[in-house]
Amino acid sequence: MAVHGRGATGDGAGAVDGGRGPGDADPAGNGQRPAQAITVTGLTKNYGEIEAVRGIDFGVSAGETFGFLGPNGAGKSTTIKILCTLALPTTGSARVAGHDVTTERDAVRRNIGLVFQDTTLDNYLTGAQNLRFHADLYGVPPAAVMPRMRQVMEMVGLWERRDGLVMTYSGGMRRRLEIARGLLHAPRVLFLDEPTVGLDPQTRTSIWEYINELKSREDITIFLTTHYMDEAEHCDRIAIIDHGKIVAIDTPEALKASVGKDRVQIHTADDAAAIAELGREFGIEAGIHEGAVTFSVPAGEEFVPRLFAGLSVPIQAVSVSRPSLDDVFMSYTGKTIRDAEGTGADAMRQMVAHFRGRR
Amino acid sequence: MATTGTTDTESAVTSAGTAALAGQIRVAVPEHNLRSDLRAVSIVWRRELIRFRRDRLRAVTSLIQPLLFLLVLGTGLSSLAKGSLPPGVSFKAFIYPGVLAMSVLFTAIFSAASIVWDREFGFLREMLVAPVSRSAIVIGKILGGATIATFQGVIVLALAGLADVPYNPVLMITLVGELLLLAFTLTSFGVMMAARITQFQAFMALTQMLVMPLFFLSGALYPLTGLPAWLSILTRLDPLTYVVGPMRHAVFTHLNISESAMQAMSPAVTWAGWQVPILLSLGIVAVMGLVMMGVAIVTFSRPE
Numbered sequence: 001m002a003v004h005g006r007g008a009t010g011d012g013a014g015a016v017d018g019g020r021g022p023g024d025a026d027p028a029g030n031g032q033r034p035a036q037a038i039t040v041t042g043l044t045k046n047y048g049e050i051e052a053v054r055g056i057d058f059g060v061s062a063g064e065t066f067g068f069l070g071p072n073g074a075g076k077s078t079t080i081k082i083l084c085t086l087a088l089p090t091t092g093s094a095r096v097a098g099h100d101v102t103t104e105r106d107a108v109r110r111n112i113g114l115v116f117q118d119t120t121l122d123n124y125l126t127g128a129q130n131l132r133f134h135a136d137l138y139g140v141p142p143a144a145v146m147p148r149m150r151q152v153m154e155m156v157g158l159w160e161r162r163d164g165l166v167m168t169y170s171g172g173m174r175r176r177l178e179i180a181r182g183l184l185h186a187p188r189v190l191f192l193d194e195p196t197v198g199l200d201p202q203t204r205t206s207i208w209e210y211i212n213e214l215k216s217r218e219d220i221t222i223f224l225t226t227h228y229m230d231e232a233e234h235c236d237r238i239a240i241i242d243h244g245k246i247v248a249i250d251t252p253e254a255l256k257a258s259v260g261k262d263r264v265q266i267h268t269a270d271d272a273a274a275i276a277e278l279g280r281e282f283g284i285e286a287g288i289h290e291g292a293v294t295f296s297v298p299a300g301e302e303f304v305p306r307l308f309a310g311l312s313v314p315i316q317a318v319s320v321s322r323p324s325l326d327d328v329f330m331s332y333t334g335k336t337i338r339d340a341e342g343t344g345a346d347a348m349r350q351m352v353a354h355f356r357g358r359r
Numbered sequence: 360m361a362t363t364g365t366t367d368t369e370s371a372v373t374s375a376g377t378a379a380l381a382g383q384i385r386v387a388v389p390e391h392n393l394r395s396d397l398r399a400v401s402i403v404w405r406r407e408l409i410r411f412r413r414d415r416l417r418a419v420t421s422l423i424q425p426l427l428f429l430l431v432l433g434t435g436l437s438s439l440a441k442g443s444l445p446p447g448v449s450f451k452a453f454i455y456p457g458v459l460a461m462s463v464l465f466t467a468i469f470s471a472a473s474i475v476w477d478r479e480f481g482f483l484r485e486m487l488v489a490p491v492s493r494s495a496i497v498i499g500k501i502l503g504g505a506t507i508a509t510f511q512g513v514i515v516l517a518l519a520g521l522a523d524v525p526y527n528p529v530l531m532i533t534l535v536g537e538l539l540l541l542a543f544t545l546t547s548f549g550v551m552m553a554a555r556i557t558q559f560q561a562f563m564a565l566t567q568m569l570v571m572p573l574f575f576l577s578g579a580l581y582p583l584t585g586l587p588a589w590l591s592i593l594t595r596l597d598p599l600t601y602v603v604g605p606m607r608h609a610v611f612t613h614l615n616i617s618e619s620a621m622q623a624m625s626p627a628v629t630w631a632g633w634q635v636p637i638l639l640s641l642g643i644v645a646v647m648g649l650v651m652m653g654v655a656i657v658t659f660s661r662p663e
Contacts, residue, residue: 086488106390106490109488109490110390110490116481120481120482121482122406122477122482124409124414133406133485136398136401136402137399137486137489
């Protein structure tokens, strides 16, 4: 599994050299190239000595859900800040919804919706007042404000609570209100910076239901960052970013395929003999992990019948697991993504949320 | 291969989503122009008022300090000051313009602090990424803060009777106008500082450090004549001086006192012996406010 499976299954074209990757999103080419919602070329950003973003290139097609995946401090938030015109790139350029983020900032801002990692609601206003504020600030035509407000609030299930002060909302409700607000002015590109961070698993799931519904209801491109591997699966394509560079960019399936190997675990009557025989008969290097004989093969489900036929040691149980995005991340960066997340407090919070969910 | 994810979505759109899409309210955000900027100013201003209305405690607490000065200090010191005051002038009436200025001072600076607060709670970002000019946001904030501060001043103004100041309509209108000007300049000052100071603690510490000297040097509690040179210079540098002077002039012209008493108690601000006209005095304050507002706009307009 530690082996780079690049090209092992034939279509692992996903790995992109961070320095000069093609900005184009759709090399498969179905004749007409879709309009690009986001194009980034040679983007860098330095804060003094620190190189937060070190030359990235990518493109996002209109209508796509594109995920930026990486650990904290990898440069995700900096990139999103540049794309939202909140920060200027040191070098390179980016276009969002057809406008340059440095020279046409207002045009970019009119066409994007933002949901930040940290809440940007006014707790002393009601949900409706927060949206009203946004509508006036973005110049939503007055006649459209009320119907549109109702539409987005109903979409996230907050219409009934519109007159409640935001300080009385739960964390999940606040995030939903922010998503509704981000959509209020019908942006062409919606940026979601860690849309589910700090929420319990139940709420995370419900936020994703809203986002998926949104994809079907609105004609919109979604650009999101996350460091939850399972959430990256909701994306059409993913870029893995580490140390300010894109190390891989492709569909979740292709990325997983590029890792190439499935993990097979077998329980046998005689593990030592099984390991020896695997090496002798199949040329596979196996080891004992988690109490089972464990090894990696390119196509696990095809290998298992051969294994049963060829191994003389009786097999009691077998399990085959596909590579997860965790494995992908591990394979491209050599480390797990949970570095910053695995605190005790977080684990406790998840556990509490888990028990609550059992009511 | 790149579209496995989208296919599901697209089919969902065509089957279940057509009705939803048809019912979607189309919104096209227009390019920003003067009208949209004014709308932005207006909503930023209204938000300040909504928040102020919700925060009754703040309205009450910011009344305490001016009342302490007017009733406790004013009453306590009046026997001491009796000998040196001309007939018909009470000490409370003398310090009343200063107390009015003080109520505006505290509220204006505290309103500006809401920018630092907004920054810490993230709401500032919501405003800064909007497709409106930053000047609209800064102006809205300053007008909002100035309105609230003036409102506080008006509450103290309603207590004029306690300071033996008559409820003369002309006097009241003059004072409200002067309070509004002062509130504008002080809020601009606060917002200018809040544009640079990003931490709430630091902002509060700095303003605490500045508020009392501004008040004490303004001539709110003593006449500006016959002061030692160092103090005389400092009082002339305090912007508050140029509002407290005209306010006291307005109050004293409506008191039933002699011309000499007027001269002694409410002398015009002088620069090296030259009397600064009241309109110039107020003009200075207005220009200061506009300059500080300009600095605040420039600071906020600079991207990271």
